[in-house]
Amino acid sequence: MTTLASHFTGGRDYLAACTLGLPPRATVHAVRADLDAAASGRPDIAAASRAVEDARSAYARLVHSPVGDVAIASQTSVMVSLIAASLPDGAEVLCPEGDFSSLVAPFAHAGRGIRLRTAPLAELADAVTSGTALVAFSLVQSATGEVADAAGIAAAATRAGARTLCDLTQAAGWLPVDATLFDATVCHAYKWLCCPRGVGFLTVNPSFAATLRPVQAGWYAGDDPWSSCYGTGGTLAPDARRFDVSPAWQAFVGAAPALGLFADADITDLHAHATGLAARFRAGLGLAQPARASAIVTWPDATGEALARLTARGITASGRAGRARVAFHVFNDDGDVDRALAALGAASIAAPAPASASLSYSI
Numbered sequence: 001m002t003t004l005a006s007h008f009t010g011g012r013d014y015l016a017a018c019t020l021g022l023p024p025r026a027t028v029h030a031v032r033a034d035l036d037a038a039a040s041g042r043p044d045i046a047a048a049s050r051a052v053e054d055a056r057s058a059y060a061r062l063v064h065s066p067v068g069d070v071a072i073a074s075q076t077s078v079m080v081s082l083i084a085a086s087l088p089d090g091a092e093v094l095c096p097e098g099d100f101s102s103l104v105a106p107f108a109h110a111g112r113g114i115r116l117r118t119a120p121l122a123e124l125a126d127a128v129t130s131g132t133a134l135v136a137f138s139l140v141q142s143a144t145g146e147v148a149d150a151a152g153i154a155a156a157a158t159r160a161g162a163r164t165l166c167d168l169t170q171a172a173g174w175l176p177v178d179a180t181l182f183d184a185t186v187c188h189a190y191k192w193l194c195c196p197r198g199v200g201f202l203t204v205n206p207s208f209a210a211t212l213r214p215v216q217a218g219w220y221a222g223d224d225p226w227s228s229c230y231g232t233g234g235t236l237a238p239d240a241r242r243f244d245v246s247p248a249w250q251a252f253v254g255a256a257p258a259l260g261l262f263a264d265a266d267i268t269d270l271h272a273h274a275t276g277l278a279a280r281f282r283a284g285l286g287l288a289q290p291a292r293a294s295a296i297v298t299w300p301d302a303t304g305e306a307l308a309r310l311t312a313r314g315i316t317a318s319g320r321a322g323r324a325r326v327a328f329h330v331f332n333d334d335g336d337v338d339r340a341l342a343a344l345g346a347a348s349i350a351a352p353a354p355a356s357a358s359l360s361y362s363i
Helices: 025-039 045-062 076-086 101-108 121-127 150-160 249-264 267-285 305-312 334-343
Strands: 070-073 092-096 115-119 132-138 163-167 184-188 200-204 296-300 318-320 323-327
Touching: 025 045, 025 249, 045 070, 045 200, 045 249, 070 076, 076 101, 076 163, 076 184, 076 200, 092 101, 092 121, 101 115, 101 132, 101 163, 115 121, 121 132, 121 150, 132 150, 150 163, 267 296, 267 334, 305 323, 305 334
Parallel strands: 092 115, 092 132, 132 163, 163 184
Antiparallel strands: 070 200, 184 200, 296 323, 318 323
């Protein structure tokens, strides 16, 4: 963990990786160098294009997906909309109650008789029926930090003949994930993967990909993008690249080194580090430990008093859905836990984490 943490300049009192990740030094250097080159009249488009493919490859390694099943994106909602547009008329989509709107809204507004049904996350697997066409859920809930029973949900969907779409945005980077467990996944990399905004990914297995219409096809979706710039764009890529959107070059220039760091890191070790800090923080506040360890801690804060206390002590946190929210990542340590608990006036700021908090969890 020390090796990965050494790539970051800051992080003290920053408990908001669930809102926005901090860029590693290599990302800062890459973006500055690219901007300097462009400002001096020497933009390097070829290097930017290589960065896109380096980022795609690193992300594929991180989520254990064949690189040919990975498409690049700019926002998760764009790729969710692609899937929504390809569902049969009248299809039923099952989502958890209160999941992030970028995952849910594209189905709610898809038209064509598509029906959105919700259930509590803990009951999602039991809510899948033979009439469900797609189960769409976040692996880690943004508002609460709750980790889904991914294996159970995927198994229930398989038994019912439903497809699965999993949003990895709040998971990839601290939780070991295997994208091949699902028919499709989406992820925006600006949170736990510490990339610039504008870098996202879609993974889709070939059987599901065959049912999707490339309604957002542009020049970068071509088999040879530089030969697909005019007219209909010619032949689309034979793999998931046909769902690519035109990349935000400077964002991908910064993303490639960050993704390389996480792809090469021991995510099991990172998971134990982040969830261990979170468990120690929960113990200090007297909060119950969750069934599945999470790096995100939330608790009721309807008035915003807890968030205000943290902010007054120079601690960066966030508030969502009437709850205070903190997150622990690679650049955090026990000192961050102690200072946050002290800011909140917790009775015990040195409570040890339960033994189970160090256990790794993978899907």
